[in-house]
Amino acid sequence: MFNSLTDLTNPTGGDWGERLLNTVASKTIRYLFTQSESVEVFVQCNPSSKLLQGSIDSFKMRGRGLIIRGDFRAEELSFQTDAVVIDFSNVLRGKLTLKQPTQAIAQVTLSEASIxxxxxxxxxxxxxxxxxxxxxxxxxxxxxxxxxxxxxxxxxxxxxxxxxxxxxxxxxxxxxxxxxxxxxxxxxxxxxxxxxxxxxxxxxxxxxxxxxxxxxxxxxxxRMVDLERFDLDGITMRLNRLETQGKQLIFSGYAQIERIPTRTPI
Structure with missing residues (x-):
């Protein structure tokens, strides 16, 4: 499934687990969108050996040019989680699953054109x-x-x-x-x-x-502009504030992540 899976699972460096998880998470999240220009995932785990027990200090995601549910475009969607506990054995199978829910700081940027x-x-x-x-x-x-x-x-x-x-x-x-x-x-x-x-x-x-x-x-x-349309399966967003900046509308809040969504494009 991954071109460099063999290299990633060969623990020759302290960050091999983080690199593997970044690869799996990026591909998993990218499949959630009808289309995406870029999806980047960064894992923070110190010491890196904690990852073998599924313990992660922070999980960051940043996506650009995301098409959600076929018609709704977000110029940028980003979040950063609290501490996360995952099933690392599933990561080795190319899957990303949470052992318990977590929260994340989230931000969504919409453009005037996309609205x-x-x-x-x-x-x-x-x-x-x-x-x-x-x-x-x-x-x-x-x-x-x-x-x-x-x-x-x-x-x-x-x-x-x-x-x-x-x-x-x-x-x-x-x-x-x-x-x-x-x-x-x-x-x-x-x-x-x-x-x-x-x-x-x-x-x-x-x-x-x-x-x-x-x-x-x-x-x-x-009655019709409800931001639940930007929710993903297993992820619910709650917003604290909004701000217009030029031709952009920026929402910030948090996401409640019950599970990593399925890989079915929406």
Whole structure:
């Protein structure tokens, strides 16, 4: 399975076990993603002889360009565990298994471009189609609306600007524009707080209906942007904070690792 497995398992140096574990862990984790540009794993174990008993001081992982569940891209995903106990006999078989759960400090970086690409995913688009908004009935004569052409722009101080097109049941197409502050709710869900209608890009004749739709869109997004989509089998993430930095959105928190996920790509 590994080109240099024979060399790695020949204990001629004190770090042979760490090199073997790095190789096994990197290949195991890489298989968890639909696609990845790079996945690096680093094991810290001092003295290295503890590894034979499955005891590891720290386990670091850093991945770039990760495609998760086929449509969701993370520019970077990294974590560093507390002390870990593994089954080293399984490492010699090319498998990575934990003997007990552990926690890790985690960070996820999303780009503005990847967020907008995620809005094109079928899983996301279908949740923005044929929505019932009773407030529209007096304005347009119908209640159904579909939001299309979603675009999000990251702004300083954890703010975003969102534009879209609202397709009404009477055939009218209404431009949508709003800004909001993004925050974390229940340590895992992204919410859009204090939405503000941005009239500058909307024709004056459509201000009233656009404002109604803009304020209606924020709570709709609240219900659908759940970061559990970035969870892997056996790994649950909990977030402490977020920050917009230029064209990037950075989340930090911790991961509860119950087991190393299976090798089935997602």
């Amino acid at each position: 907008n690409q995620a809005f094109k995913a079928e899983l996301v688009k279908k949740r923005l189609l044929n929505l019932s908004l009773p407030a529209l009935k007096d304005i347009s004569g119908g209640e159904l609306v579909s939001f299309e052409a979603m675009q999000l722009q990251l702004l300083p101080n954890n703010r975003v600007r969102i534009s879209a097109k609202a397709d009404l049941s009477n055939g009218e197409l209404v431009p949508i524009s709003l800004s909001a502050t993004i925050a974390i709710e229940r340590r895992r869900r992204l919410v859009f707080c204090n939405p503000k209608f941005e009239a500058d890009t909307v024709p004056e004749s459509q201000w009233k209906i656009s404002e109604t739709l803009s304020y209606a869109l924020a709570p709709i997004l609240d």
